Amino acid sequence: MTDKKIILHAEHVSKSFEINKNHSLQVLEDISLEVYEGEIVAFLGKSGTGKSTFLRILAGLMEASSGKVTCNGSVINAPSRDMSMVFQSFALMPWLSVFDNVAFGLEALNYSKEKIKSVAQAMIDMIGLAGYENSYPKELSGGMKQRVGLARALAVEPDILLLDEPFSALDIYTAHKIKTDLTELWESRQIKTRSMIIVTHNVEEAVIMSDRVLVWDSNPGRIAREFKIDIPRSERSKRSVLDLVEEISHHQHEQIAYAERKRKPHISLKK
C-alpha cells in the first residue's frame, strides 16, 4: 500500500454540535483516515455513530470543530471539485428532468452546451437510464432514482466518490443490481473515479464491495476497528465472504452489547 498515492487525508478530526448555550454534543472524536488511489473504503456502524457527519466534513459541506482534511494535497474548507456525493434520499431536483438532473453538476463547470450534452448523454447510457432522459424523478422507481443520483455524481468525474447509505432506501434485489453495475464500471475503468467511500450498515455489502471495512463505535463516534478484505474481487461471493462477515458481525454485536451494559447503571442511577 505504501507505494500508492493518498488522495484523501483526514487528520484528528473532531466535531461537536452546540445544542444550546451550555450543552454541546460531541459527535466525532479525533478521527484520522487515509484513502488511497484505487481503493474502496466502507464505513460500517449502527445509526447515530456520526458516519454521515464525518462524510459531510470530508466533502467540505460541514466544518470540523478541529482537525483538517486534505484532498489531493489541498485543504478542504468548501466543497471540492475532486469529490462528489450520492445521498440515501436521492436528493434529486423534482422540477428537473432526468437529463437536467444529470447535467446539473456539469452546467456549473462552465462547459459548452455540446460538451454538457454529450457527457450527460454518455453517462445516462452508461448507468442504464437510456430512454428515461425526459422523465421526471417522481415518475421513476426508487432504483431508477438512485441511478440518476449516481449518474449525476459520476458525470463531473470526481477523483473520489462519497456514498451515504446509497442502497438503504431500496429493496435488496434492486440494490444488488445497482451495486454490481457500479463495481463493474469501477473495475473495468469505464468511469474516471478511482476511489470511493461507502457508508452502510449491511456487513455483507461492505465486505463484497470494499477493500477495507472500518467499523464505527458511538459516544463519541470513532473508528473502532479496521478489517482488511484480502479476498480477490473475482473470488468474492456470498459464500466465500461468509467467514469474514461472521467475524465482523460478531464483533459488532459484542460492541453493541457492551455499550448497552455501560448504559444500564447510568439509567438506574437516576431513579
Add this chain to the structure above:
Amino acid sequence: MVRKPLIKAKPRNHYHWRNDLLLWVLLLTIAVLLLKGWHDMHSTFSTPSGNIEVNLDPHLLPYYTLRTTMRLLLGLVFSLLFTFIFGVLAAKYKAAERVILPFVNFMESVPLVGFLTFTTVMFIALFPHNIMGLECAAIFGVFTGQAWNMMLIFYQTIRIVPNELNEASRMFHHGPWTRFWRVECPYSMPGLLWNTMVSQSAAWFAILATEAIPVKTNTVELPGVGSFMAEALTQANVSAVVWSVIALIANIILLDQLMFRPLVRWVHKFKYEDTASKNQNTSWFYSLIRHSYSSIYMTRGLIAFAHFWVYGLPRLCYKFKLNYLVKVSPGGSAKVAKLWYVAIILICGYYGVLLWQFLPKADLLKMPLLMSYTAIRVFAAMALSVIIFVPLGVWIGLNQKLVKMFQPIIQVLAALPANLFYPLIAIILISYHQSLSVWSIFLIMLGTQWYILFNVIAGVSTLPHNLIEVSRMFHVKGFMWWRKFMIPAVFPYIVTGIISAAGGAWNAAIASELITWGKMTKQAVGLGAYISDTTANNELAQAALGCTVMCFMVALCIVFVWKPLYTIAETKFRIN
C-alpha cells in the same frame, strides 16, 4: 367507567402561588373589561348629549380599543362557528361540498371593502333604534375577513387526515362524533390556528374600514379605533392619527401575547410529526398558567368536561333516541341532491335577473377601463412584492438564526392591517403633491408583501437539507442557482403566498384609490374610486354596478390566473 387520565406529575417546585396571583388578576381584569364592552354594545342611539360621536381625546382611546376588540372577538367566534359547521358539512357531504366550496373560494378573494356600504345599510335597517346595527356591520366585516380562509383550511385538513389515524380510531369502535373530536379536530388544529393568525390582518382591515364608513357618510358613529382614525383624518389632526396608530399596534401585540402565543404553544402538542420541531415556541402567559396551582384544577375540570363532551354526549343521545335526528344517511338520496342543485340554480338565477334590472346600463361601457386600471395596480403590486421579498425571504430562510430572530417581528408586522398606514401616507402624499395612481401600488404592497415573505421563509426553511447540499456539492452559484434550484424550489410557496394575498390585495386596491385628509381628497382612476364616489353620493345602483363588476373581475382572475398557476405549482414543483 374508564379511569380518568391522571395529570402528569411535575416536580412540585415548578408551581408557585405568585403565578396564581398574577393569573387571577389578569383573568379578572380581562373579564371585567369584556363585560363592560358587552354592556356598552347594547346602548341605544339617544344618549343625553344627542348623538354618539367620536371624540378625538387620546385618553378615550383605550376605551375605543376595547370596543373594537369586542367586535373582533365576536367576529372570531362567529367565524369559528361557521368554520366548524360548514367545514364539516363540506367535508362529509358531497352535495354540500359542491355548493359550499365554489362559494367560499369566491368569497375568499372578493374584496369585501366594496360591499361594506351595503352591509352597513342593511344592518342599520335591521336594528333601527339601536347601535347594534352598526356593531353587527363591524362584526360582519371581521367575519368576512377571516371566515372563508379558516373554513377552507379546516375542510382541507379534515380531508387529509392520515388514513392510519382513522383506521386506528375505527378499531376502537369510535362513532363519528367521537372520531371527529378525537382525531379530525385535533389533527386540523395547528393549521386552523395558523390560518386564523394570518387572517388577523384581514380582520383588522375590515373592522377599520367598517367603522370608518359612518364617519364618511355623516351618520351616527360607532365608538372604536377605526372611527377614531377616520375622524382624525377628516379633521386633519396629526397627533390623533398617530395616537390611533399606536393604540392599534399596542392592541395587536396584546392580543398576540395573551391569546395567540399561548394557543400556539398549546396546539404544538397536536402536531402530527415524527420529529420534534427544532424551535420550540414559547409563551410567558402559557408558562404562567402552567406553573400555577389553579391550573391543576382547571385542567381537571377541562378534562372532565372534554370527556363528557366526547363520550358522554353521544351516549345521552342514544339514551333518548336522539340519534335518529342527526342520522342523515351520508351521500343522501340522489333525488334530494338533484332538488338541492335545482333550488340553488333557481335562487341564483332569480337574484341575477333582479340585479341586472337594478344596474344602470349607461355606465357599463366605462367599466372595462376602470377594471383594467385597478387590475394593473394589483398585478404591479404583486410583481414588485415578489421581486423584492422573494430574495429577502430566501436569505432569511436559509439561516435558522435569522428565521428565529425575524419570525416574531414579521408576525406582528403582518398582523398590522394595510389601512393602518393610509393616514400616514395620506399626509405624505398630500403635503408633497404626489400622484395616488402610482402610490396606491405601494399601498397594495403593504398588504401583499407579508404573505409572500412568510411563505417563502416557510418554504426555504422546510426545504430538504440534502437539496441544498447538492447545490453546494456541485458548485452551483449565481444565476444558475436561482434558475435551476431556488426559484423552482420556492415556486409553490410563492404561488400560495400570492393566492392568499389576492383577497387582501383587491381590498387594498379598492380602499386605496381614494384617501382623505381634512377637506382635501386624493383620487386615482379605478374601480375602487368609482365605488367610493358613488356610495358617497348615495347612488346605490351605480355602486352596485361597481361591486358586480369587481366580483366579475375577481372571478376572471381566479379562473384564468390563480388556478392555472396553482396547478403548475402542484404538479411540477411540489417536493415530496
